[in-house]
Amino acid sequence: MAATLDTRFLDDLAPSLGVMLQRRIARTPDLEAFRFLSGGKWVSRTWREAGVEIAEAAAGLLALGMKPEDRVAIISSTRYEWIVADLGIMCAGGATTTVYPTTAADDAAYILDDAGCRFAIVEDAEQLAKARSAAHPALEHVIVMDAAAAGSDEVSSFNELCERGRAYLDEHPDAVTDATAAIEPDALATLIYTSGTTGRPKGVRLTHRSWVYEGEALKALGFLFDDDVNFLWLPMSHSFGKVILSTQLAVGFASAIDGRVDKIIDNLAVVKPTFMGAAPRIFEKAYGKIVSTIQAEGGVKQKLFDKAFGVGVEVDRRRAAGEKVSPALAVQHRVFDKLVFHKIRERFGGRVRFFISGSAPLNREIAEWFHAAGILIVEGYGLTETAAGAFCGRPVDNRFGTVGRALPGSEVRLGDDGEVHVRGPHIMEGYHNLPEVTAETFTDDGWLRTGDRGTLDGDGFLTVTGRLKDLIKTSGGKIVPPAVVEASFKAICPYVSQFLVFGDARPYCVALITLDPDGIAAWASEHENLAVLDYAELVSSPEVTELVAGYIAELNERLNPWETIKRWSLLDADLSIEGGELTPSMKVRRGLVEQAQRERIDALYA
Template sequence: MSETQTLIENRPPSVATLFTERVAATPDGEAYRYPVPPASGSGPDDWKSLSWGQAAERVYAVAAGLIDLGVNAEERVALASSTRVEWILVDLGVMCAGGATTTIYPSTNAEESAYILADSSSRVLIAEDAAQLAKAREKRTELPELKHVVVIDPAGVEPDGSEPEGWVLTLADLEARGAKYLAKNPDAVKDRVAAITADQLATLIYTSGTTGRPKGVRLPHDNWSYMAKAIAATGLVTKDDVQYLWLPLAHVFGKVLTSGQIEVGHVTAVDGRVDKIIENLPVVQPTYMAAVPRIFEKVYNGVAAKARAGGGAKYKIFQWAAGVAREYAKVTQDNFRRTGNASAPFGLNARHKVADALVYSKLREAFGGRLRAAVSGSAALAPDIGYFFAGAGIHILEGYGLTESSAASFVNPGEAYRTGTVGKPLPGCEVRIADDGEILLRGPGIMEGYHNLPEKTAEVLEPDGWFHTGDIGELSADGYLRITDRKKDLIKTSGGKYIAPAEVEGQFKAVCPFVSNILVHGADRNFCTALIALDEPTILGWAEENGLGGKSYAEVVASPQAEQLIEGYVKRLNEGLQRWQTIKKFRLLPRDLDIEHGELTPSLKLKRPVVEREYKNLIEEMYAGSREA
């Protein structure tokens, strides 16, 4: 048995145990950094730190406070908050109390929040602020099992005389209560941690789902313990790393990063405010971070827009440098695959050095100047965008996993990464490709099942442990996986041709610097069409330079000039596609797609049925008068 297998197979029963071991090993080491906004309300944030010992003090106080409130093993404590250091401390507190965290996105409306609270039988809700508390108050009579709401940031919370006494308390109250409880019962938390078994429920994550009601995915303690060990075994992160964590922790991709960090013991800077990413990167100077493809697309579009605003010469330099980056990345990755040496010919090296001085070095500085690697997951990254960043020295390691597989099943292996693939399976994860191309997974990261839904569980989980992912993919001879599409998203034209819309959409995002979201439609039709939403800052910048300054986004996208602009990019896309894949017609949407209107999941995945339903009239308009075979 290899050292890696031994490490993973001899894992402790829970992350709660891993956390206590980490605290004992490096109590004074820095664990978390978090921003504190200035008292004046303006100016830069002040970043504070917590050592592992200080974090443990708060975690154990939360755990003891929950025990005092009557939370028993496996009982659910819901957590409705954006990504902030308190999210991590509370989640660890729930686990150390032997409870299970039910995660709720702060953007979830009152009705769906109530559904999750009721379906999970959550006894306590940790709510970020007055807005999250208001949702629970609105539905309180429908939630008899919810005994307490704990508010992290109590600003603006008013008392409500109709509530039972103690129904609302603050996080500070809970921690104070826990400290008192520990003074009388010093071993209470230690005993709870020692009693946790590997198969005990740790987390209930409701899939945001691109269709229908969310399903609760049951993830036992062993899933996270395995993930922590497997991430460490990849060697991608070290104790000297600084991670910048902004991903939603209610999503499995964000949550798994907290387990890996505890095992490795590096620093994590936590701030979930997406609008602060550009400002935070030079301050945090991370050595690695994880993101979803939309972030890299936005950065790419922003850099292209800035170059274009600098005039024709600057934009030509950018386009040249982008081409060099892609060529350099493809050549060096190919050489590394064949020879183990990421080399490039002399001429390409020389061009790359010039482009680095002019373009790439500034891009790396914008990421803080120390970024070794970025992990991308949750959706497919367009290969051309991946090659651009790779050539610019920002190495994006695509990974793959689902809520049902505790997030990380595949990741690209460091230097040997291959753009356009999601890498190799994590140690301990088995994979096979079914006859119809579906990816099947088995291993310690796979969920126990769907909460209260045995029939749904049986649909995806075989008795021998194989999980049906619903994704289509192919494995290379040396074990690299390429995802081609969602099984249910493959579309078949009326001419009998199968098309992977995500593949066409990804290619368009690589050629068009103005696109924000695109949906390719063509199921049972005789040609493909597209609904296209543009990136507002980028297209408004273009509008200023093209005689449309002062007009709103909706006015700009309705203009003949904008349609002509995007038509040029559609033609360029079509040049690289098979005839049956080409986009014959498109429509520009009057606004971008977003989470608020239910068109994107909180992890920014497209909800195809919602978008197709909402813009049915535009789709029908594109097919009006066509002969459907």
């Protein structure tokens, strides 16, 4: 039986994120808080130093006339200034309104208008144009992180904001402290607009209580420490990134920040973090890259690799079952650790204690593959509406295939249809300007409907089986959870990028597939007649069709008859955020893809 999670932390929650920051600075003023690139070199800020910059940003906003709960939009990629701006807004009593930098101009304008933002802090000229397209008369002033785009009465640079703050603090030294002290736990801290898979984004109203609880609850799980180093690339406009920040305030670890997704692996080798949060696609891509590279080399190296993972998985299985690992097997494991697993760990910096996977399901086989190499991935689960975290696995009692147990101090139950219901201090106040939609999202007795189907074991560990609205019911009446089938294929095929299963009200299941452009290009480079082909030409070639067909056959052997993929089609371009098929948190907009590919899907049933 799993241990009961300690809830004593609930007795001393800070009233706001501003007070939470003050407590952190008082406890560990000289510990490193943040690390970021400046002029191509990594530089650091201690908690004391960061606190000064945050106070200056907060005072600058107060000098501009910001009032309690005034909304301030941030439109920027993940960078140090994002953190300073966000914490400055909340120390001054405002409410951060997050906008992804990839958001289209009309959607960005809609968010600023719907939120009624008085101020906006943007990254560069491109994002400045989006802020200026907002029609709401409330928007008074825009601050630009990159100074070159500033230069008018209504637009100033971030440095100018901080200079204004320093001058304001000279005249009103207690201004920020007083503003922070006035914030109540139920005051609005953040408006996060869900990227959504259809329709206009909805503004999720999250209070200071929600974020403070999240940070302290994750700290209470006991696996994070103030000497940890987190690599932070996650979009801060997403709740996953925000909950890492609130947890950092609670625990005191350092975060190295660089939002460039294409630089993650390079940065890990330099930063050498002890943990990192990421979406499953990051782990799937790393897994696919390693496996496909070894397969391309073949020969003795591939045999050694396969044997190593066979031994690693068996050792893990025996340990999990409480069985003895024989001396001979232990020796083999040590040898393979030096020859194979050590090299894989070095790709991620060599110091990772664990990764946290969230925002979508991670295939169990991929998690077990990483663990065999000595890299633990724990899963978390939640929604924007739960301030990101609602469940989280822990290294001490992790169970692969589950997302752990509900955070201490919160509750979970399953509805009649298996829907996961949650309640606790982390639950949203509601959707901004949408009272009817808010009411529909809660049960009559006050539980949040997550929209996800799941199962709970006897120890409270949750297994999420997919979105209720995405469940496929074939014309034969069989239920298929597409997310489970899709994740299984990603564990089998190292070249896949996206795998989407369809079949609702149809006689059988079909799939649309995209391949990872880098992965399939590397595979093609080993074949003389394919090496010169571009992606679209590759996926239409007989050789790639045969390659994928083999993996589909392997997948079907694992599935129930009604779940098998009878027909499938390779798309001639990968799905992307820029193309609108993926949300900024890398979730597929299934409905949009289905609509855009309707003719192709229909042809699979012809």
